[in-house]
Amino acid sequence: MKHIFILLLLAVAMLAAWLGSVGFVRLRAPADRLHCVTFVNAVCGAVILLATLLQDGATDRVGKILLIWLLMLISGALVSHATLRAMKWRAQAR
Amino acid sequence: MNAWGVAAMGFTAALALPVSFAAFRGTLERFLALQLAASLATLVLVLLSFAFDQPSFIDLPLCAALLNLPAGLLIALVLERWL
Numbered sequence: 017m018k019h020i021f022i023l024l025l026l027a028v029a030m031l032a033a034w035l036g037s038v039g040f041v042r043l044r045a046p047a048d049r050l051h052c053v054t055f056v057n058a059v060c061g062a063v064i065l066l067a068t069l070l071q072d073g074a075t076d077r078v079g080k081i082l083l084i085w086l087l088m089l090i091s092g093a094l095v096s097h098a099t100l101r102a103m104k105w106r107a108q109a110r
Numbered sequence: 111m112n113a114w115g116v117a118a119m120g121f122t123a124a125l126a127l128p129v130s131f132a133a134f135r136g137t138l139e140r141f142l143a144l145q146l147a148a149s150l151a152t153l154v155l156v157l158l159s160f161a162f163d164q165p166s167f168i169d170l171p172l173c174a175a176l177l178n179l180p181a182g183l184l185i186a187l188v189l190e191r192w193l
Contacts, residue, residue: 023113030120033150040128040146046138052128053145060121060153068160077165080172081156087175088149095145095182102190103138 018070025067032059046103050096057092061085115161118154125150141185148178 036056043049065078065085072078125147132143152174159167 026113026117029153030117030124033121033124033153036146037124037127037150040143041131046142049139049142050145053142053149056146056153057149060149064153064156068156071160075165077159077168080168084152084156084171084175087172087179088152091175091179091182092145092149094179095186098183098186098190099138099141099145102186105190106138 022067022070025063025070029060029063029067032056032063036060047100050099054092054096057088061088112161114157118157118161121150121154121157125154137189141189144185145182148174148182152178 033056036052036059039055040049040052043052062085065081068078068081128143128146132139152171155171155174156168159165159171
């Protein structure tokens, strides 16, 4: 049963990654494309964290994966803000 | 190959799509594709740690996630001021 849940979670993570990638190609404005990056960071990270928790239990490795996910969320937000700021300044300069 | 390895391969293929798309676009699109690729590559390294059953491999995505923040901020700063 646990193995099936892990397989399902990995499939959901892969689907979310493909959704983010296709969305990146399909969306037109650069500001819209930032949503795909945030989506991949939030959804794929959370689903992979759940899958690893099911596989390993509460181990050091899963703790590090939780840390990685939190880092991805925080740094994604900061870099998205900096990117939009850079876009705004470049648009004003032209 | 186990399910983790298959997932890592799927993530790598998903990574190739935005990168190849942005290669023929402007600077901002390339930077956005870099952000997406960095996130996906970090997750691929996590998956590979389970695919090869090597707990010590988990330090690689941790370093990648740590280094993504200053790298992204620096490139955004360069884009804002000089490019």
